[in-house]
Amino acid sequence: MDIRGENLIGATPVRGSAAPLHAVAAATGERLEPGFPGATLADLDRACALAAAALPAYRDTAPEARAAFLEAIAAGILDIGDDLIVRCMAETGLPRARLEGERARTVGQLRLFAGVVRDGGHLEARIDPAQPERTPLPRPDLRLRMVALGPVAVFGASNFPLAFSVAGGDTAAALAAGCPVIVKAHSAHPGTSELVGRAVQRAVRECGLPEGTFSLLFDSGRDVGQGLVADPRIAAVGFTGSRGGGTALMRIAASRSVPIPVYAEMSSINPVILFPAALDARGEAIGRAFVAALTLGAGQFCTNPGLILAVEGPGLDRFVAGARAALAEAPAATMLTPGIHRAYGAGVAALAGHPAVETLAEGKAGDGLQGRAALFATSAASFLADPHLGEEVFGAASLVVRCRDAGEIAAVVARLEGQLTAALHIAEADHEAARELLPALEAKVGRILVNGFGTGVEVGHAMVHGGPFPATSDGRSTSVGSLAIARFLRPVSYQDLPDALLPDALKQANPLGLVRRIDGVLRA
């Protein structure tokens, strides 16, 4: 499939006329062809107009039609074949196996949402039947369902060029909810974006959906993205990226004459808490496993373990010894973009040069645009004294905070900002101590895991990939898993409507076969 450097505005490929964006080979920094001339504000306006026009028909699609559309996108992505993997490897520096896995995850995500749409649980159908004999006033017939919020703007992430980009989790959830989507392509992988965008565009056409159901826009600057969030036809925003980028979009959304929700997944250092009995039993093995998680994908995961908390002593020493040994063998790895590589280098240098921080170990040195893993240590007192030590360094760097006792661990946890994940390494004898810490962790994080690391984010029904600010802009939500669809829905209730005018989800005969809440009780 050709990459032409074109925006996809509804059914029409449109060559932009703003400054061109160029992909860069992650491994070498060389410019890749073709250029992607940026969308103009007129292009943006056209995409928003098409999305608004598509909304009434698209959000009213029958569950089976919408599910088939999601599956057609999945099939279309697979149909691109190896061209997609090859281009994506060049643009991101991620290895083939990782990208093939990520493609499977992307396809699986779309299929998961197809299943959600068919199940219909997200519609929250509720019926409170009329009680005409009630006194002093009769009770009306009341029925409730969720409806699509409206057109959604999606900003792709650099670190998941397939699973959190053009047809990634935000797009899949929004489309499943019945919302048209306009994607602002990430500048780090425009060719990958165009290939996937064309697959979505083709699925729209083949499924006979309104063309405005999907558009894809390129921009070398910020005008298109900011204009998208400000546009009155956009009803919600999905974003994965930096804290600075996410909070900028939040400000634009909050200052609109009609404010809209922004779901930005931004910043997390994902504390790992090592408990004494676990360290005694397997400190060195945990250290080795930690390095495997730390260095996965050059550490470029939102859930990368950036902070280790433990009580100092021989157990923690064994953990450090295991981590040191594993780091000595850990190769450097190409980072996603020269900019990310530069920022990582600056973050590592700041830690290395911090007077209260000791460099414990480094991975193998790399060259060019490769990132070298690094492990640092500090004391709890130092960590508590300098908030900068709690900031995310995006890449394979982590900081061990040596605590004097469990109380100091709790004090550090109490000081943490919101996080995506917290991992506890425990043995049976640690259960009571872990139980005491759980309430504080629940208040801070979206996912708590035991004896593992947060880097694998399972796409299922019980996953929360979210958490209090600044992990996300809206801790009431998840951006991974089937509950992510709830971000793009709102409730409407219907009082005393004749059956013929009710939506299918609420008709008396239950033609969609939904589980519905009748007078508050779930009924199949």
Place this chain on the structure above:
Amino acid sequence: MDIRGENLIGATPVRGSAAPLHAVAAATGERLEPGFPGATLADLDRACALAAAALPAYRDTAPEARAAFLEAIAAGILDIGDDLIVRCMAETGLPRARLEGERARTVGQLRLFAGVVRDGGHLEARIDPAQPERTPLPRPDLRLRMVALGPVAVFGASNFPLAFSVAGGDTAAALAAGCPVIVKAHSAHPGTSELVGRAVQRAVRECGLPEGTFSLLFDSGRDVGQGLVADPRIAAVGFTGSRGGGTALMRIAASRSVPIPVYAEMSSINPVILFPAALDARGEAIGRAFVAALTLGAGQFCTNPGLILAVEGPGLDRFVAGARAALAEAPAATMLTPGIHRAYGAGVAALAGHPAVETLAEGKAGDGLQGRAALFATSAASFLADPHLGEEVFGAASLVVRCRDAGEIAAVVARLEGQLTAALHIAEADHEAARELLPALEAKVGRILVNGFGTGVEVGHAMVHGGPFPATSDGRSTSVGSLAIARFLRPVSYQDLPDALLPDALKQANPLGLVRRIDGVLRA
């Protein structure tokens, strides 16, 4: 029960030392005793500290204990007896029957949420069991439940001194969710607020809950309310009131270093659309029923029918004749506060003096602080030309917009801001025309009703009292009905936790007897 003019800070009644607030008799404008010296910022700080301290224990209460607490509040409100009704009548000017009904609604609301807590559906319990044999990677055990957001600030409404005030819908929903509550009392009914607040305070004590589960603060100005929303220990805000007040709180919440959700229910004119066959069959009766809804509670409902849309002709003339006849008999009624009376007078005068607006009829004249009902008319062209004609006039005033055809009705609907309700009056022959308008209405409103008026807001499972901005600050929510609890919850997922460390909602043996989603399928 005595009214002492004291803040309730946790278990302690505290006489404020800021400027005192005085209640005013709604009927006469006379000052009522005692004064309520305002809470200081130190009092506010103490209430927030207590709420934060209460959070871990309160949000972890077992369902039965939390439900019993809500029921104890309900019983305590009834125990106040007639003193509550008498004081509330004096402060609000609302008649006895209305306030007795509102008390029943308030008590019913608390009991509804007790049932919700026992049912546990709001916990959204989900389990994706481990698949140790899965390739290429085993699947972990993942479980999800909702947890309380944190301490909630509640701002009482003037127009529902019981059902949307100290122990009203926002407080009941937040407490049901497991969130401690700090109420900023509405200045229009401080005595009512203190009486109800003491009942809540007593229930906290009798149920053995942490004292910070509930506090009540008075303020004659804005410092306490603004400070509450800005306080880092507050996690969410519930508000019912003016658009100006709600958007001011939204701005404070969005500019915090950790932004928080604001659920503000603000402004709505609740369009009523009269279809031709319905007007032909019963135009005059609809006109009379409309006036009954318009003048209920002096028109001081968020769901008051402030806008009538219909095609001009003999049917609409019959509606107007019915409304005129009913208005001629409609007595003036005391409004909630002198300020609301003044604003209503100004709103009515602006409509009466508008060059494109005709005064169709007025209710009986009143005296002093009574509001006189008024019905106006204009053309669709004039309505579309002047956005001010679409602004809420809080009270018993409404505007008929005469349209030339169904297309003009659709054009007016397209221009409307977000609304709480839309009412359609239809006969069988109007079904097709109504069906065409439904998608546009769904995009604008929280509740669509047929052959009635929105003023009755049923408290049940299928109610949505919400709607797109500016009806509310967050159209993804409802402030009435059991779904209101969702505003104060966020999801947390648990990966590979030993059963002993899991919350009861997610333990393998299902000790709470919840319906849970297992691998995506609901199971009893």
